Amino acid sequence: MSLLIVGTVAFDSIKTPFGKIDKTVGGAATYIALSASYFTKKSGIVSVVGEDFPEATIKEFNRRGVDTSGIEVVKGGKSFYWSGSYHTDMNTRDTLVTDLNVLADFNPVVPPAYLNADFLMLGNLTPIVQQKVMQQMAKRPKLIVMDTMNFWMEIMPKELAETIAMVDVLTINDAEARQLSGEYSLVKAAQKILGMGPKFLIIKKGEHGALLFNKEQVFFAPALPLEDVFDPTGAGDSFAGGFIGFLDKSKDISFDNMKRAIIFGSAIASFCVEKFGIERLLELTDEEVEERVQEFIDLVQFDISLV
Amino acid sequence: MSLLIVGTVAFDSIKTPFGKIDKTVGGAATYIALSASYFTKKSGIVSVVGEDFPEATIKEFNRRGVDTSGIEVVKGGKSFYWSGSYHTDMNTRDTLVTDLNVLADFNPVVPPAYLNADFLMLGNLTPIVQQKVMQQMAKRPKLIVMDTMNFWMEIMPKELAETIAMVDVLTINDAEARQLSGEYSLVKAAQKILGMGPKFLIIKKGEHGALLFNKEQVFFAPALPLEDVFDPTGAGDSFAGGFIGFLDKSKDISFDNMKRAIIFGSAIASFCVEKFGIERLLELTDEEVEERVQEFIDLVQFDISLV
Numbered sequence: 001m002s003l004l005i006v007g008t009v010a011f012d013s014i015k016t017p018f019g020k021i022d023k024t025v026g027g028a029a030t031y032i033a034l035s036a037s038y039f040t041k042k043s044g045i046v047s048v049v050g051e052d053f054p055e056a057t058i059k060e061f062n063r064r065g066v067d068t069s070g071i072e073v074v075k076g077g078k079s080f081y082w083s084g085s086y087h088t089d090m091n092t093r094d095t096l097v098t099d100l101n102v103l104a105d106f107n108p109v110v111p112p113a114y115l116n117a118d119f120l121m122l123g124n125l126t127p128i129v130q131q132k133v134m135q136q137m138a139k140r141p142k143l144i145v146m147d148t149m150n151f152w153m154e155i156m157p158k159e160l161a162e163t164i165a166m167v168d169v170l171t172i173n174d175a176e177a178r179q180l181s182g183e184y185s186l187v188k189a190a191q192k193i194l195g196m197g198p199k200f201l202i203i204k205k206g207e208h209g210a211l212l213f214n215k216e217q218v219f220f221a222p223a224l225p226l227e228d229v230f231d232p233t234g235a236g237d238s239f240a241g242g243f244i245g246f247l248d249k250s251k252d253i254s255f256d257n258m259k260r261a262i263i264f265g266s267a268i269a270s271f272c273v274e275k276f277g278i279e280r281l282l283e284l285t286d287e288e289v290e291e292r293v294q295e296f297i298d299l300v301q302f303d304i305s306l307v
Numbered sequence: 308m309s310l311l312i313v314g315t316v317a318f319d320s321i322k323t324p325f326g327k328i329d330k331t332v333g334g335a336a337t338y339i340a341l342s343a344s345y346f347t348k349k350s351g352i353v354s355v356v357g358e359d360f361p362e363a364t365i366k367e368f369n370r371r372g373v374d375t376s377g378i379e380v381v382k383g384g385k386s387f388y389w390s391g392s393y394h395t396d397m398n399t400r401d402t403l404v405t406d407l408n409v410l411a412d413f414n415p416v417v418p419p420a421y422l423n424a425d426f427l428m429l430g431n432l433t434p435i436v437q438q439k440v441m442q443q444m445a446k447r448p449k450l451i452v453m454d455t456m457n458f459w460m461e462i463m464p465k466e467l468a469e470t471i472a473m474v475d476v477l478t479i480n481d482a483e484a485r486q487l488s489g490e491y492s493l494v495k496a497a498q499k500i501l502g503m504g505p506k507f508l509i510i511k512k513g514e515h516g517a518l519l520f521n522k523e524q525v526f527f528a529p530a531l532p533l534e535d536v537f538d539p540t541g542a543g544d545s546f547a548g549g550f551i552g553f554l555d556k557s558k559d560i561s562f563d564n565m566k567r568a569i570i571f572g573s574a575i576a577s578f579c580v581e582k583f584g585i586e587r588l589l590e591l592t593d594e595e596v597e598e599r600v601q602e603f604i605d606l607v608q609f610d611i612s613l614v
Contacts, residue, residue, distance in 0.1 A: 089491070184396070187534045208515040211532060220529045220606050225518060227494045259609040290613050299527050300607050302566040306597050 003043040003248045007123020010080035024277040028123030031234035034281040035241025039249040041065030050077035077102040110136040122146040127163035145169040165197035224270045242268035267292040310350040310555045314430020317387035331584040335430030338541035341588040342548025346556040348372030357384035384409040417443040429453040434470035452476040472504035531577040549575035574599040
């Protein structure tokens with residue numbers, strides 16, 4: 001097992017201006033694993049579900065090279081359930097329901113086959129669960145990427161700071177970067193957050209793209225201008241999954257290769273939003289991914305020779 | 308005269324979270340001409356000022372190769388005056404005062420030396436004045452670039468549409484593109500606006516960069532992530548000035564060269580916001596501009612070879 005993914009595997013009900021879907025398969029680890037599977041076939045998920053979780057989805061994971069032996073099935077339990085409704089601009093949403101269910105008592109156990117994974121992706125979860133996973137690893141992975149959200153900044157800032165200090169790459173959105181750092185300027189926010197421990201910071205700006213920082217460099221990747229955004233659910237996780245999947249495939253964690261990984265992650269995310277939930281990720285072809293990456297190249301590349 | 312610039316030459320009072328400045332020289336044509344002067348030395352302004360306008364600024368224009376014989380000085384008149392106050396996020400502002408003064412009766416007269424200009428930049432003004440300038444030209448310029456704003460969309464949509472149909476490149480911000488087209492998606496908005504006549508559309512997204520569209524292609528240029536934005540006044544006009552100045556210098560109006568022009572325009576705009584009003588534009592060196600363009604290259608360039 002080369003890539004270990006930790007995060008929710010769950011059900012979502014989603015409403016957007018274009019329609020709604022009830023109790024579809026979702027969750028951070030689901031989006032991450034499906035996206036990463038376009039690049040690597042040696043990943044595994046650590047998560048927890050209830051007896052209600054569909055066997056068909058587990059088989060779909062396995063068919064794509066995603067090991068599911070680390071997904072604990074709680075007898076008589078119900079899977080994590082989230083329901084949300086997007087506003088017209090698609091950039092903001094209201095959470096209608098959050099039923100933790102089996103997630104409330106989740107105590108992650110990393111299977112032996114995963115203990116030496118080189119790449120570890122910590123999807124958004126309580127920082128305590130994220131820490132527990134890192135502590136179980138037999139050796140320090142080459143790269144640990146962590147996603148988190150404003151909720152943890154509010155209710156457990158101390159535990160969150162401890163967890164952030166243990167990882168290599170932190171991914172958050174622009175509002176969260178401002179909240180975490182207390183700085184409005186994203187450049188200043190980035191330097192403060194890098195001072196908290198991580199070597200790299202990715203600031204996700206949704207339709208405005210993403211920024212990658214280390215202490216000396218900055219890289220900007222745009223989001224592809226799309227005719228329609230059908231459902232933004234999972235876009236950030238798809239981005240993260242494409243990012244770490246590409247890094248795992250290429251085994252190169254230089255800044256230059258992270259730039260490439262961000263473009264591939266952005267490409268996968270741009271597909272994710274075209275249909276409801278994981279629908280588009282399930283039907284994607286390698287050719288489509290390559291074509292989309294070419295669109296990104298065409299979108300931003302220019303040729304200036306300074307003397 | 309190779310580049311004709313039409314727009315306000317005026318006074319501004321500006322308040323930002325960092326301080327305030329009273330009655331400093333501003334106006335769209337001022338920012339455009341100063342920015343363009345880093346690339347071309349054969350430009351001229353058509354505008355109107357009052358007797359209160361400082362002779363020192365006129366001399367500064369001339370020193371930079373900007374001809375001012377097309378700036379009418381109204382005896383006993385007062386120059387256009389605008390006062391505004393920026394909110395903490397610097398993306399929104401309140402207009403406190405707009406005194407049209409001599410601008411109210413502005414009847415543009417294009418001097419004979421400008422009648423064959425190859426490049427025409429129509430800064431934000433009433434569409435009727437913009438039309439009057441185009442009608443006076445002895446020959447159709449190779450490229451006409453037009454800036455406008457939401458105000459004209461509201462009070463004279465018919466005249467605005469007529470004017471837009473006469474130009475090659477329209478520059479507006481994202482909110483204005485949505486307002487003008489009635490489409491929320493910028494991709495759809497762009498195609499609708501290109502259907503109104505212009506061959507190219509530039510959508511300015513402030514700190515989120517700029518998009519260049521024609522009917523087949525799209526290019527995205529980021530804004531440079533800055534530690535501090537001191538005063539955003541004139542950023543859009545500096546962008547336009549750098550854009551058309553670079554095109555005039557290189558005499559190449561292909562899509563690929565417009566990409567380069569947008570990067571140079573973005574570089575100039577990134578300087579503009581570092582100090583109050585036109586202060587930073589006055590002290591800029593060619594070396595600084597080149598260094599900044601290199602920062603843009605480093606910010607967005609990546610190397611992906613698809614097989």
